[in-house]
Amino acid sequence: MAKKKHPLYEQVSISDTGNDGLSVGKHNGMAVFVKNAVPGDVVDIQIVKKKRNYAEGRAVKFHTYSPDRVAPECKHFGLCGGCTRQDLSYEKQLEFKQKVVFDCFTRIGHLTFPEISPILPSENQFYYRNKMDFGFTASRWVTTEEMDSGSEVEERRALGFHVPGMFDKIFNVTECLLQPEPSNQIRNGLREFTLKNNIPYYHIRSHEGFMRNLIVRNNQEGQVMVIVAFAYEHPEWQQAVMHYLDSNFPQIVSLYQVVNTKLNDTLYDQDLQLYKGSPFLEEKLGDLRFLIGPKSFFQTNSRQGKRLYDITRNFAQLTGSELVYDLYTGTGTIACYVASEASKVVGVEYVPEAIEDAHKNAQLNGIENTAFFAGDMKDVLNDDFVATHGKPDVIITDPPRAGMHDDVTRKILELSPSRIVYVSCNPATQARDLAILCEKYRITKVQPVDMFPHTYHVENVVLLERNT
Numbered sequence: 001m002a003k004k005k006h007p008l009y010e011q012v013s014i015s016d017t018g019n020d021g022l023s024v025g026k027h028n029g030m031a032v033f034v035k036n037a038v039p040g041d042v043v044d045i046q047i048v049k050k051k052r053n054y055a056e057g058r059a060v061k062f063h064t065y066s067p068d069r070v071a072p073e074c075k076h077f078g079l080c081g082g083c084t085r086q087d088l089s090y091e092k093q094l095e096f097k098q099k100v101v102f103d104c105f106t107r108i109g110h111l112t113f114p115e116i117s118p119i120l121p122s123e124n125q126f127y128y129r130n131k132m133d134f135g136f137t138a139s140r141w142v143t144t145e146e147m148d149s150g151s152e153v154e155e156r157r158a159l160g161f162h163v164p165g166m167f168d169k170i171f172n173v174t175e176c177l178l179q180p181e182p183s184n185q186i187r188n189g190l191r192e193f194t195l196k197n198n199i200p201y202y203h204i205r206s207h208e209g210f211m212r213n214l215i216v217r218n219n220q221e222g223q224v225m226v227i228v229a230f231a232y233e234h235p236e237w238q239q240a241v242m243h244y245l246d247s248n249f250p251q252i253v254s255l256y257q258v259v260n261t262k263l264n265d266t267l268y269d270q271d272l273q274l275y276k277g278s279p280f281l282e283e284k285l286g287d288l289r290f291l292i293g294p295k296s297f298f299q300t301n302s303r304q305g306k307r308l309y310d311i312t313r314n315f316a317q318l319t320g321s322e323l324v325y326d327l328y329t330g331t332g333t334i335a336c337y338v339a340s341e342a343s344k345v346v347g348v349e350y351v352p353e354a355i356e357d358a359h360k361n362a363q364l365n366g367i368e369n370t371a372f373f374a375g376d377m378k379d380v381l382n383d384d385f386v387a388t389h390g391k392p393d394v395i396i397t398d399p400p401r402a403g404m405h406d407d408v409t410r411k412i413l414e415l416s417p418s419r420i421v422y423v424s425c426n427p428a429t430q431a432r433d434l435a436i437l438c439e440k441y442r443i444t445k446v447q448p449v450d451m452f453p454h455t456y457h458v459e460n461v462v463l464l465e466r467n468t
C-alpha cells in the first residue's frame with residue numbers, strides 16, 4: 001500500500017513554545033508542533049505526523065523571521081539536541097519558561113496558585129554546566145551537507161553527542177559552549193590521541209570496538225574529574241589512554257576508568273576504578289563543601305544550584321526545632337544546606353554511593369544532625385521508617401523528571417507535615433503531583449529558576465502549606 005502523503009500547511013504563525021521544547025502554531029484551529037521555528041516566525045510546515053487533534057512537522061519555508069530570533073553561537077546548533085533554543089533571545093526564553101510553568105499548573109494540574117514569581121535567570125548563559133557525557137562511535141552521523149558535497153567521507157570515527165532521537169547515531173563535537181575548559185581540550189585531545197594510535201571506537205549496534213564513553217565533571221575552581229569507559233579489558237590501550245589524560249591535563253584531580261561490557265552505557269551498576277588522584281571532586285556552595293563521587297548526582301549548574309538551595313531553604317522557613325525529611329537527597333546537598341536551621345534532617349536516596357557521599361558531606365562540614373538512608377522511595381518511606389525516625393514537620397522533595405511515585409505522594413499526604421517544599425525539574429509531573437497534594441495543601445509560593453539556558457528545561461520550586 002502506498003504511504004499516505006502528509007500535507008503542507010502554509011503561512012502558519014508560530015505563537016508559543018510547549019513543555020518539550022517544540023514551538024507551536026495553529027492551523028485551522030488545530031495545534032501544530034515544530035522543532036525548527038520560534039515564536040514570531042511565519043512558516044510553511046511540512047507535516048510528518050497527523051493525529052485527530054494535533055499535527056507535527058518541520059518548517060520548510062520561512063515567510064517572516066521572528067524579531068526575537070538571535071544568531072546561535074554554537075557551530076553544532078541545529079544538529080545537537082543540547083541547546084535547541086539558542087536561536088531565541090534569552091529574555092524570550094525566560095518568558096516562555098515562565099509560561100510553561102503557568103500552563104502546566106493550569107492545564108495539567110488544574111491548580112489554584114498565587115502569582116508565579118519572575119523566573120530567576122542564570123548568571124551564566126554559556127559554560128554553566130559542570131558535567132558532560134560524550135560517546136565514541138565507529139560510525140558517526142554524516143551530515144546532509146557532507147552527503148550533498150559528493151566527496152568521500154574520510155573519517156567515520158567520532159567522539160561527541162547523540163543525534164536527538166537516535167540511540168545509535170553520534171555526531172562529532174569539536175566545540176561545546178556548555179562546559180568550561182579544559183572540557184573541549186580533553187575531548188578533542190583524547191579523540192586525536194586515540195585516532196592517532198588506532199585504538200578502536202565502539203560500534204553501538206554490533207557492540208564491537210573499545211573506546212566507549214567519556215565523562216568530564218568540573219568544579220567552580222576549575223578542577224576536573226574524568227571517567228573513561230572501555231568496552232572490554234585491554235591493559236595496554238587502557239594504560240595508554242589513562243596515561244595520556246593524566247600527563248596532559250594537570251586540571252584532572254580525579255581520574256577513573258571502567259570496563260563496561262553491558263549492552264547499555266549506564267555506569268551506575270559498574271565498578272569504577274580510580275586510576276589516579278582523589279576519589280572525589282570537591283565543590284563549594286555557600287559555606288559548605290561537598291564531595292562528588294563519579295556516580296553521584298550533583299546540580300549541573302553549580303552557581304544556579306546554590307541559588308536554588310537558597311530559595312528552598314527560604315521556603316522551608318525553619319526555626320531550628322523542625323524534623324525535616326529531604327526526599328531524593330542525592331549526595332545530601334539540600335539536607336546539609338538546611339541542617340543548621342533544623343533540629344534534624346533525614347535524607348533518602350536511591351543510589352547507595354550517593355548516600356555514602358551524603359554521610360561524608362555531613363561529616364566534612366561538621367554537621368551532626370543529619371541521617372541518610374538508601375533505597376527506592378516508595379519502599380523506604382513506610383510506617384516503620386516514620387516510627388523509627390519520627391513524623392516530619394517539613395518535607396523537602398526533589399524527585400527526578402518522572403516526579404514522585406503515586407505511593408510516595410500519598411504517603412506524604414498521610415504524614416501531612418505543616419510545609420512541603422517541592423523542587424522539580426519537570427513542571428508537568430510536578431503539576432500532576434501537586435494536584436494530589438492539594439487535597440490537604442494550598443500552594444503559597446512558586447519560584448521558577450533557569451538552570452539550563454538555551455534548553456527548554458525549567459526548574460521550579462513550590463511551597464505548599466497545610467490547610468488547617
Ligand SMILES: C[S@@+](CC[C@H](N)C(=O)[O-])C[C@H]1O[C@@H](n2cnc3c(N)ncnc32)[C@H](O)[C@@H]1O
Nearest residue numbers: 297299328329330333349350376377398399400
Ligand atoms: C533531581 S535529583 C535531586 C538530588 C538532590 N536533591 C540535589 O539537589 O542534588 C533526584 C535524585 O533522586 C534520586 N532518585 C531517583 N529515583 C529515586 C527513587 N525511586 N527513590 C529514591 N531516590 C530516587 C536520584 O538518584 C537523584 O539523586
